[in-house]
Amino acid sequence: MDIEWALVFFTLLTCLSVGVFAGVAASEWKDGAEAVRKSGAFLALAALVAGGLASVLHLGHPERIFGAFGHPTSGIFLEALLMGLFGLGVVLYILALRRKAAAGVRKAIATVGMLPAVCLAFAVGYTYVMPSRPAWDTPMLPFLYLASAFVTGYFAYAVLSAGREGAEGAFIRKVTLNSLILQAVFIAAFVAHLATVAHPDASRSAGRVLAGGLAPLFWLGVVIVGTLIPGWLALRAHRDGRPIPLAGARLGLLCVLAGGVAFRALMFAVGSAVREFF
């Protein structure tokens, strides 16, 4: 099917927002630098709003969106609800920071805010899981989006904290590396799913991804740019026990964002229907 770019950026920005706020929450628990937490919370809010706007661009008639409130079982309703709850959590956290709330209060808000955040990152992937699109009909997809959230978010957090990293640094470097490894495992599992998909078709075959028309996007975009380069940066930082320098963090963030776009574009490219008649 055609690549729905608005949805590509909606999910990417939403995942970025979730990941950055996870960095904020980790910093609260590890007594990290407050200035970084403040920047992180504002970045999480900005990415969430930008993601929401991207999703609106996808709609033919956004002015009718309120009709969705009458049908709480749809994926769009669930996403909107989770975005609202997560956004509320981020705003409350920013207010708590500005009012210099006690550490316990901030910690509680950040932790509770992470619940809808994690669900949101999972839900934006789960919305695509449907039997009509055999390539998408796998639980790997929501887990991949969840891993993508932590990978993009933590590299963004590394950019914010470069040069002023606090006690949370070691923990964040460890989580970043583990998230990248998990993301690579989920990507491999997704490709394996394509090789064994129900209703096989050339449009969604593993061969098309690994050695066909989508191979440059997969090997260059998803594997080299999206996984190996940031993986090398994260591994080196973790091994040396030192923060990623600002230039490296910026490079890593650009790579994981580009890799995120590449994977999402690939997902749409292999997302053909059981029978694609029109």
Next chain:
Amino acid sequence: MATTKKRYALIIDLDRCIGCCGCEVSCKQENGVAVDVVWNKVREEGPHVNADAGRGVEHYFLPTVCQQCDEPQCVKVCPTGASYVREDGTVLVDREICIGCKYCMMACPYGVRSFNREMKVVEKCTLCVQLQAVGEPPACVKNCVAKARFFGDLGDKASEAAKALAAAGEENAHSLPDVGNRPRTRYILHAKTATWRS
């Protein structure tokens, strides 16, 4: 989703279809379908080599259209209720409340929904409900020169659709792949014409 009492559907006889695309044209004329949109499309299946059948080569035409599923996934995912099931079981789209999110297009296993770029809503076959209202069959049925299309309530044994299906026999009545949506449209194809491959 509760199964409705009536089950209006198309029965398409592939033994008879000559691939003239008259159904496509009559659909567009009757429903004012936009130039770059189709609600109904004739595809070719084959030619395929089948030495086992003693024919060498097989080929048939497959008119594709909304399958009017008993468990329509498009209705399930619609966030506003714009995709809905009418009392007679017909799956329709209310263009006045459709937000154009295209999730129904993603949920359709056959890709037989279309996005109208001018109106920014999703559209599909309506089984010509406006013609049904005045006692006429859908335009594709009415104008099929090969008399290959039948329309009616599958629950009513006296309907044209039910009679055509009964005459063909269950072994010669085929459906598109079912991924839980239970397509209601049936295709008649006897083995003497070709092997069902769709």
